[in-house]
Amino acid sequence: MRLTFLGTGTSCGVPTIGCQCYTCTSKDPHDKRLRCSALVETETTRILIDCGPDFRQQMMPQPFRKIDGILITHAHYDHMGGMDDIRPYCQFGEINVYADPIAREGLLQMLPYCFAEHRYPGVPAIQLHEIHKHEPLRIGDLDIMPIEVMHHDLPILGFRISPLSSDHLPQPSLAYITDMKTIDGGELDYLRDVDTLIVNALRQKPHHSHQTLSEAVDFAKVIGARQTWLIHSSHDIGRHEEVNASLPSDIQMAYDGQVIEIG
Ligand SMILES: [Zn+2]
Numbered sequence: 001m002r003l004t005f006l007g008t009g010t011s012c013g014v015p016t017i018g019c020q021c022y023t024c025t026s027k028d029p030h031d032k033r034l035r036c037s038a039l040v041e042t043e044t045t046r047i048l049i050d051c052g053p054d055f056r057q058q059m060m061p062q063p064f065r066k067i068d069g070i071l072i073t074h075a076h077y078d079h080m081g082g083m084d085d086i087r088p089y090c091q092f093g094e095i096n097v098y099a100d101p102i103a104r105e106g107l108l109q110m111l112p113y114c115f116a117e118h119r120y121p122g123v124p125a126i127q128l129h130e131i132h133k134h135e136p137l138r139i140g141d142l143d144i145m146p147i148e149v150m151h152h153d154l155p156i157l158g159f160r161i162s163p164l165s166s167d168h169l170p171q172p173s174l175a176y177i178t179d180m181k182t183i184d185g186g187e188l189d190y191l192r193d194v195d196t197l198i199v200n201a202l203r204q205k206p207h208h209s210h211q212t213l214s215e216a217v218d219f220a221k222v223i224g225a226r227q228t229w230l231i232h233s234s235h236d237i238g239r240h241e242e243v244n245a246s247l248p249s250d251i252q253m254a255y256d257g258q259v260i261e262i263g
């Protein structure tokens, strides 16, 4: 199983429009962060996690092949603003999109023309599936367990993803959590023994709906994954290279375009 970080930035991306700060003026490509999204792939299955407004740009360098499912963490624009741009992938058939009841409602409001009785030809062909925390689903050869995290007072989904094993042995799994501020203790059971953790770290200063860097590091230590990658960062966090040098080697900031192998 392979994960590609398509975007690792917060809602306005890095650099931020009009900003001349230390991070935004960096020449290092690791300091260019599109809105958060990731591709999870096996030999036969391809899942997209979130579909933000940078989707088109993010997919341009990727091989053009079917997307078997899109998992939506929540209905904020930076996580689903690119949904209309999935049109080219509809030539492989309807696209299965998975969202919890709140995010499903958000998709219906944002894309009413995709669900109208008489659709304009060429609009995205979406098969919308309502999913719920702790109710596992399977897409191709991947097992997915939705978990709940709190984005201030909004419950949103994170996902634990594991490849199906032919020999019934446990396979290394990943967990993808974005936009979390807090998590209920009961959810931690679903993250036990996860191999690779991906979790949000906005900046050093507190924020009402996102974890800070130190909160993310503390959370990573509680989970104890072999490797943790930090995402959804703003320009306020500083430059990639310097932040990573200040962190333990098993907890590092991810960067756009980075590919990691799990298992
Ligand atoms: Zn976000």
Ligand SMILES: [Zn+2]
Binding pocket: 015, 016, 019, 020, 021, 022, 023, 024, 025, 235, 236
């Ligand atoms: Zn800046």
Ligand SMILES: [Zn+2]
Binding pocket: 074, 076, 151, 179
């Ligand atoms: Zn959000």
